[in-house]
Amino acid sequence: xxxxxxxxxxxxxxxxxxxxxxxxxxxxxxxxxxxxxxxxxxxxxxxxxxxxxxxxxxxxxxxxxxxxxxxxxxxxxxxxxxxxxxxxxxxxxxxxxxxxxxxxxx
Amino acid sequence: xxxxxxxxxxxxxxxxxxxxxxxxxxxxxxxxxxxxxxxxxxxxxxxxxxxxxxxxxxxxxxxxxxxxxxxxxxxxxxxxxxxxxxxxxxxxxxxxxxxxxxxxxxxxxxxxxxxxxxxxxxxxxxxxxxxxxxxxxxxxxxxxxxxxxxxxxxxxxxxxxxxxxxxxxxxxxxxxxxxxxxxxxxxxxxxxxxxxxxxxxxxxxxxxxxxxxxxxxxxxxxxxxxxxxxxxxxxxxxxxxxxxxxxxxxxxxxxxxxxxxxxxxxxxxxxxxxxxxxxxxxxxxxxxxxxxxxxxxxxxxxxxxxxxxxxxxxxxxxxxxxxxxxxxxxxxxxxxxxxxxxxxxxxxxxxxxxxxxxxxxxxxxxxxxxxxxxxxxxxxxxxxxxxxxxxxxxxxxxxxxxxxxxxxxxxxxxxxxxxxxxxxxxxxxxxxxxxxxxxxxxxxxxxxxxxxxxxxxxxxxxxxxxxxxxxxxxxxxxxxxxxxxxxxxxxxxxxxxxxxxxxxxxxxxxxxxxxxxxxxxxxxxxxxxxxxxxxxxxxxxxxxxxxxxxxxxxxxxxxxxxxxxxxxxxxxxxxxxxxxxxxxxxxxxxxxxxxxxxxxxxxxxxxxxxxxxxxxxxxxxxxxxxxxxxxxxxxxxxxxxxxxxxxxxxxxxxxxxxxxxxxxxxxx
Numbered sequence: 001x002x003x004x005x006x007x008x009x010x011x012x013x014x015x016x017x018x019x020x021x022x023x024x025x026x027x028x029x030x031x032x033x034x035x036x037x038x039x040x041x042x043x044x045x046x047x048x049x050x051x052x053x054x055x056x057x058x059x060x061x062x063x064x065x066x067x068x069x070x071x072x073x074x075x076x077x078x079x080x081x082x083x084x085x086x087x088x089x090x091x092x093x094x095x096x097x098x099x100x101x102x103x104x105x106x
Numbered sequence: 107x108x109x110x111x112x113x114x115x116x117x118x119x120x121x122x123x124x125x126x127x128x129x130x131x132x133x134x135x136x137x138x139x140x141x142x143x144x145x146x147x148x149x150x151x152x153x154x155x156x157x158x159x160x161x162x163x164x165x166x167x168x169x170x171x172x173x174x175x176x177x178x179x180x181x182x183x184x185x186x187x188x189x190x191x192x193x194x195x196x197x198x199x200x201x202x203x204x205x206x207x208x209x210x211x212x213x214x215x216x217x218x219x220x221x222x223x224x225x226x227x228x229x230x231x232x233x234x235x236x237x238x239x240x241x242x243x244x245x246x247x248x249x250x251x252x253x254x255x256x257x258x259x260x261x262x263x264x265x266x267x268x269x270x271x272x273x274x275x276x277x278x279x280x281x282x283x284x285x286x287x288x289x290x291x292x293x294x295x296x297x298x299x300x301x302x303x304x305x306x307x308x309x310x311x312x313x314x315x316x317x318x319x320x321x322x323x324x325x326x327x328x329x330x331x332x333x334x335x336x337x338x339x340x341x342x343x344x345x346x347x348x349x350x351x352x353x354x355x356x357x358x359x360x361x362x363x364x365x366x367x368x369x370x371x372x373x374x375x376x377x378x379x380x381x382x383x384x385x386x387x388x389x390x391x392x393x394x395x396x397x398x399x400x401x402x403x404x405x406x407x408x409x410x411x412x413x414x415x416x417x418x419x420x421x422x423x424x425x426x427x428x429x430x431x432x433x434x435x436x437x438x439x440x441x442x443x444x445x446x447x448x449x450x451x452x453x454x455x456x457x458x459x460x461x462x463x464x465x466x467x468x469x470x471x472x473x474x475x476x477x478x479x480x481x482x483x484x485x486x487x488x489x490x491x492x493x494x495x496x497x498x499x500x501x502x503x504x505x506x507x508x509x510x511x512x513x514x515x516x517x518x519x520x521x522x523x524x525x526x527x528x529x530x531x532x533x534x535x536x537x538x539x540x541x542x543x544x545x546x547x548x549x550x551x552x553x554x555x556x557x558x559x560x561x562x563x564x565x566x567x568x569x570x571x572x573x574x575x576x577x578x579x580x581x582x583x584x585x586x587x588x589x590x591x592x593x594x595x596x597x598x599x600x601x602x603x604x605x606x607x608x609x610x611x612x613x614x615x616x617x618x619x620x621x622x623x624x625x626x627x628x629x630x631x632x633x634x635x636x637x638x639x640x641x642x643x644x645x646x647x648x649x650x651x652x653x654x655x656x657x658x659x660x661x662x663x664x665x666x667x668x669x670x671x672x673x674x675x676x677x678x679x680x681x682x683x684x685x686x687x688x689x690x691x692x693x694x695x696x697x698x699x700x701x702x703x704x705x706x707x708x709x710x711x712x713x714x715x716x717x718x719x720x721x722x723x724x725x726x727x728x729x730x731x732x733x734x735x736x737x738x739x740x741x742x743x744x745x746x747x748x749x750x751x752x753x754x755x756x757x758x759x760x761x762x763x764x765x766x767x768x769x770x771x772x773x774x
Contacts, residue, residue, distance in 0.1 A: 001363060002356035009592050014486055016389070017596040026363065027372070030205040032596060034359060037209065040176055041321065041351045044594070094524060095592035 001026060005034055006043070009095050035093055044093040113161040114273050115190075116266070119183060119214065120198035121207055122169030125226040127151075128256040129198055130166040133266065143168075143182050157266045165192065171206075173213040174322050181324065187219055188308050194269040198224040198256075201231035201238045204370060205362055211247070212284045212358040216313045220279050222268045223251045224261070234379075236372055243369035248281040284361035286316065290353035293343060294319065300339050304332045319350035381479075381599045388483040389597075398487050401480070408471050416463035428452050445639060451632060462616065469615050472518065473608035479600045486595060505531065505574075508538030512730040516737050517615070530581050532738050533747050536726040537574040539567055542681035543722055549685060550721075553705050554714030562715065566722050573723060573754060638676070650675070664720065664759040665713030674720060679728055684721065712766035716759040723755035 001024055008020060017035070021028040038044045120126040134153025143150045151166040167186060168179035187195060195214060199207025204225075214221055225240055244251040250268040254261030272279055286294050297315040305311045306328070317325035318340065326344075330337045344350075387393045432448040439447070475481050508515035515535040519528050539547075547566065551559035638650040654672030661671040673687040688705065709717065725748045726734070735744040766772045 001359050002352055006352070009594055012592055014593045014595065016486060017594065018385075020594070027205060027366070028596075029203040030359070030362065030366070032203075033206040033209055033362075034355075035594065035596075036171060036206075037355050040172065040174060041355070091596040093594045095594070 001030070002034060005031065006038075009038075009044070009093075032091075039093055043096060045096050046091070046093050112159070113163065114194070114270065115163040115165060115192040116269050117165045117167050117187060117192040117195045118198065119167045119187075119195050119210065120169060120224075121171055121200070121210060124169075124198050124200040124207060125254075125256040126169060126198040127166060129196075129224060129226070129254070129262055129265065130164060132256060132259050132262045133162075133164050155266060157263070157270055160270055162266060162270070170210065172210060173217075174317070174320060184217075187214070187217055191308070192219065193273040194220050194222055196222045196224055196265060196269055198226050198254075201225050201228045201253075202234060202236060204238060205366055208362045208365055209358060211249075212361055215249075215281050215283045216310070216316060218310055220272045220276060221249050221281065222265065222272055223247065223249055224254050224256075224265045225251055226254045226256050228253045229255045229258075236370065239369045239371070243365060246282065246365050246368045249279070282361075284358045286319075286357045287353040287360070290319070290347065290350055293347050293350065293353075297340065297343055300336065300343075301329060301333065304329070304336065306332065316354055318344060319347065320354050321348075321351055379599075381597075384600060385483065385597065388480070389486055391487075394483065394487040398484050401475070401484070404471075408467055413463040413467045420463065425452060442639075446632065446635065462620075466612060466616055469514075469612040470608065473611050474603050477601070477603040477608055479598045482595060482597050486597070505535050505538055508535045508540060511542070512536045512538065512540050512726055513733050516730065516733045519737055529738060529743065530578060532734055533581060533743065533750070534574055534578045536730050536734065536747060536751065537570060537577060537723065539570050539722055540681065542727070546677075546681055546684050546721055547718060550705075550714075551718060554709060554711060554718070562718065566718055569719065569758070570722050573758070577750065577754070660756070664716040664756075664763045665710055666717055666759075670709075670717055674717075674724055677721065677727065678725060678731075681721075681727055710772055712763050712772035715766070715772065716763040719762050720755045720759035723751060723758055725751045725755070 004024055005020065008023060009015065017028045017031045020031045024031065035044060039046045118126050118130055130151060130153065133155040134151075153164050153166075155162045155164055165186070167183045170177070170180045170183045173180055173184045186192075197207070197211050197214060199211065211221065211223060223243070225238060225243070228238065228240075231238060238253075240251045240253040250272060252261055252265045252268050254265060256262055285291070294312070294315055297318060298311050301314060301318075302311045305314050314325055314329065318329060329340065333340060347353075387397055429448040429452045432452060433444060436444055436447065472481075475484075505515065512535055515538065516532055519531045519535070544563075547563050551562050555562050637653075638648050640648060642648060642651075644651075650672065654675065655668045657671040657675075658668040661667060669688065673684045676683040676687040725731070731744060731748060734747050735741065738744060
């Protein structure tokens with residue numbers, strides 16, 4: 001599944017997790033899980049935005065960190081509007097196509 | 107176990123929010139002990155539970171998505187399992203999203219530890235029509251699987267019973283472990299041969315090799331120091347297979363797929379959720395677009411049909427009343443101070459005040475759409491139109507709102523995550539013809555073109571949108587990198603809006619606007635008043651007037667006199683200022699009927715068209731510029747935005763007039 005998923009998400013365009021699940025004949029949860037792993041490995045950059053009027057500025061910038069989804073949740077904790085924020089954040093990722101490169105291997 | 111049926115240690119592992127802490131609290135009750143993990147600020151919870159004659163020490167590990175060293179929680183979890191060696195690790199997974207939880211199970215199966223899987227929230231899964239057959243999953247995994255509803259305490263004791271049984275009879279535990287994808291198996295085996303002799307005692311060589319291929323920084327550093335000169339061979343393999351992570355993770359997902367296909371029964375095709383039903387229309391390429399246009403039309407209607415009367419009321423009954431009162435009641439003040447108060451400060455503050463109804467309604471309506479979950483669908487539908495400009499669908503809404511006012515359009519770019527896409531949208535949004543510009547068109551076009559005015563206005567709007575698209579493509583290609591990237595979204599479920607959430611968001615953003623843009627608008631308004639008054643006391647003999655006359659040579663290229671050029675300049679404060687400026691300069695008394703008479707015959711149609719085109723594309727008003735500065739955080743990009751539109755508007759105006767001259771059209 002992973003090579004086919006990468007073939008789909010490496011092309012310019014906007015896709016939803018539901019679209020990908022349909023194309024890969026799998027469940028949206030499987031695709032979401034794979035997206036999280038690819039983000040942790042650097043292939044994707046998570047850009048999560050809590051569902052709030054105008055968009056939460058604290059989390060509106062992408063985290064750009066490995067394990068970005070956990071870092072994003074921690075970033076929300078420092079937001080003054082975190083307690084009243086929507087419980088359904090919009091999760092999104094941008095393809096970077098840059099895994100840990102050979103030049104970063106010590 | 108530590109001694110004959112006396113005590114054992116169970117570690118609770120699992121992703122965040124799967125009910126792991128509920129299991130822990132159910133088992134340990136008030137007998138919990140809370141401290142910090144050694145050397146970490148992360149909380150450690152331990153407790154005890156007695157099952158038959160066994161004292162079970164329960165350790166609640168931090169919630170983790172995997173065992174890669176990307177976070178403190180992940181390091182703590184794997185360090186504890188590897189170095190402290192609990193007898194059993196109980197992995198709690200959510201039956202509603204089994205695929206996610208099984209990735210952690212796949213990782214844990216590579217460690218020398220016995221597992222029991224706690225399949226939690228089976229009740230919620232059943233409500234969604236998802237049936238997970240625990241016994242089938244158990245047979246497929248080769249690991250005990252206990253169905254639970256931890257929130258009701260159901261299945262928790264069975265979980266402990268299974269863990270105790272596994273600890274008592276380790277020989278019976280025969281898990282089905284995931285493997286690396288076949289094409290990379292030789293690579294894994296070669297790596298294991300290189301490192302096996304130097305792996306620290308508690309670490310399994312195969313697990314270490316997998317982590318090296320995954321690019322785990324901590325394991326990489328550990329083995330580099332262990333191997334010393336022997337690292338070179340490992341380094342060569344890792345460099346040659348820098349994408350090996352995909353083979354490792356791919357193998358796990360193939361394994362997860364087999365488990366899920368065996369044990370999970372999902373809803374039949376006829377049983378769909380409310381979200382699915384709505385999304386059949388909302389995300390449809392054609393129906394979704396029509397729905398979007400309908401909803402955006404409603405947003406526009408609410409924002410400006412309701413907001414505009416409020417804005418007009420504020421302008422007429424508050425701002426004008428205040429200015430008139432100052433002029434008539436504060437006559438004791440020096441004329442200059444009186445003029446500053448009425449024409450500078452009150453006008454400046456009034457500009458901020460009259461924008462508030464529009465902004466508040468915009469934020470409110472947008473907030474509702476965001477909170478119910480619709481905005482994600484709008485972004486998805488509009489994506490195909492945004493791509494040539496390097497923008498994704500989320501850029502469309504701010505641009506669309508520019509048809510009302512550019513200020514909320516630019517403020518709306520906060521919802522755009524990617525910095526470059528947000529910057530392009532900020533620079534492109536001011537080109538959209540706002541209602542203020544359209545009101546000037548609506549007044550002046552009939553004066554210049556009579557019954558042809560409607561076609562002229564439509565043509566100018568089309569021209570403006572073409573210029574906007576060209577600028578967007580140009581910025582995307584030449585100035586901001588031209589990168590095209592894939593954008594993947596997980597559409598949230600629809601939900602009822604939270605009034606508290608929306609109200610707080612509206613309040614916060616309204617306060618932000620008043621603090622930020624309002625300060626700049628106030629200062630600039632005072633400055634413009636002074637420049638249009640001094641030194642001579644009239645606009646003709648003011649600095650602004652002299653400046654306007656200095657622009658006459660530029661105006662000649664477009665067939666415009668200095669008064670028209672000055673009217674363009676004063677539109678910087680507010681676009682509508684063009685009208686009273688023209689009225690004053692042509693001594694029309696400020697009335698439209700008077701202005702019609704004053705302007706009639708003054709400009710050739712070609713010059714009139716050039717003026718209207720420049721008016722449409724001219725630099726944005728001071729409120730918009732202030733908001734660009736606020737949202738971009740950069741004077742460089744703010745000045746570029748002004749310069750860009752100044753150059754474009756002048757070139758278009760000159761091109762129209764000179765083209766007409768060349769064609770011999772519209773000169774009479």
